Amino acid sequence: MPLEIKPSQALKLWRQVHLDLVRDHDADLSARQTAILLTVYLELPPHTVRGLARQLGVTKPVITRALDTLGKLGLLTRKRDEADRRNVVIQRTVAGALAVERLADLVTEHAKEIGGS
Amino acid sequence: MPLEIKPSQALKLWRQVHLDLVRDHDADLSARQTAILLTVYLELPPHTVRGLARQLGVTKPVITRALDTLGKLGLLTRKRDEADRRNVVIQRTVAGALAVERLADLVTEHAKEIGGS
DNA sequence: CCAGATCGTTACGGACCCGTATCATTATCC
DNA sequence: GGATAATGATACGGGTCCGTAACGATCTGG
Numbered sequence: 001m002p003l004e005i006k007p008s009q010a011l012k013l014w015r016q017v018h019l020d021l022v023r024d025h026d027a028d029l030s031a032r033q034t035a036i037l038l039t040v041y042l043e044l045p046p047h048t049v050r051g052l053a054r055q056l057g058v059t060k061p062v063i064t065r066a067l068d069t070l071g072k073l074g075l076l077t078r079k080r081d082e083a084d085r086r087n088v089v090i091q092r093t094v095a096g097a098l099a100v101e102r103l104a105d106l107v108t109e110h111a112k113e114i115g116g117s
Numbered sequence: 118m119p120l121e122i123k124p125s126q127a128l129k130l131w132r133q134v135h136l137d138l139v140r141d142h143d144a145d146l147s148a149r150q151t152a153i154l155l156t157v158y159l160e161l162p163p164h165t166v167r168g169l170a171r172q173l174g175v176t177k178p179v180i181t182r183a184l185d186t187l188g189k190l191g192l193l194t195r196k197r198d199e200a201d202r203r204n205v206v207i208q209r210t211v212a213g214a215l216a217v218e219r220l221a222d223l224v225t226e227h228a229k230e231i232g233g234s
Numbered sequence: 235c236c237a238g239a240t241c242g243t244t245a246c247g248g249a250c251c252c253g254t255a256t257c258a259t260t261a262t263c264c
Numbered sequence: 265g266g267a268t269a270a271t272g273a274t275a276c277g278g279g280t281c282c283g284t285a286a287c288g289a290t291c292t293g294g
Contacts, residue, residue, distance in 0.1 A: 003228040010224035015155035021148045023174040028147045031138045038132035049242055057140040064243060065281060086241035086290045107127035111120040166272055181273060182251060203260045203271040
C-alpha cells in the first residue's frame with residue numbers, strides 16, 4: 001500500500017522540517033551532505049569514498065570534503081581498511097545516529113501536523 | 118486524518134529525494150536556502166528580509182546573502198517596496214515556481230515508491 | 235619485482251557564506 | 265524641521281566549498 005502524499009502536502013512538510021532544522025541551530029547541511037549522511041546510516045556497510053561518489057554522481061574530492069565537514073561535526077568517522085589499505089571505510093557515530101534519529105522524528109511529527117487529505 | 122509516516126520511512130524518503138536533488142545537478146542548496154525558498158512560495162506575500170529573518174531565527178545578512186544566491190540562480194527576485202522604500206519585497210519567478218513544483222513531484226513520487234506500512 | 239591501475243587526499247585559484255559591526259536610505263514622531 | 269528608529273545592504277577577516285589536476289600510498293598481474 002503506497003504512501004499517498006499530495007504535492008501541496010509534500011511542500012508543506014519539506015518547509016516545516018527545514019524551518020526546524022534551521023531554527024534549532026543545527027549545522028546548515030547542504031543537500032549533498034545530507035545525502036551522504038543518510039546513505040551511510042541507511043545503507044549497509046562498508047561505505048567508501050569511491051562508492052559514495054558513484055552513488056551521488058559527484059567527484060571524489062566532493063566526498064572527501066563533505067566527510068571532512070561531517071567528521072568535524074562528529075556525525076561520521078573515517079578508518080583505514082586494514083584488508084586493503086588503499087580504502088577508507090566510513091563509519092557511523094553515536095552523535096550521527098542521534099542526529100539522524102532526530103531528523104526522522106522531525107519528519108514524522110510534521111507529517112502528523114499536516115494531516116492527510 | 119493525520120498523515121502517518123514511520124520514522125524509517127521518513128528517512129528513506131528524505132534520502133531518496135536528496136539523492137535525486139544531488140544527482141540532477143540542481144544547485145546544492147543548504148537547509149537555510151531551502152527554507153527561504155519554500156517560505157516565499159508557500160506563505161502569502163509580502164515577504165521582506167526582516168520577516169524572513171524573524172521566521173528562520175537568523176540575522177538579516179544571512180537572508181540578504183541567501184537572496185543574492187537564490188536570485189543569481191533565478192529562483193527569486195527582489196523589488197523595492199514603493200509604499201515604504203526602506204522595504205524590499207521578495208518575489209517569485211517562473212523558474213522558482215518550476216523548481217518548487219519539481220521538488221513537490223520528487224517527494225510525492227518517492228513517497229509512492231516507499232509504500233505505507 | 236616492477237609497470238600499471240586504483241584508492242583517497244591534497245594543491246590551486248576562485249567563489250560563496252559565516253557573524254559582527256557598520257552603512258546609507260527612508261520613514262516616523264514630536 | 266530634526267532627532268530617532270527601522271530597513272536592507274555592505275565591509276571585514278575567516279572559514280568552507282567548488283572543479284580540475286596532480287599526488288603519495290597501496291594493490292595487482294605478468
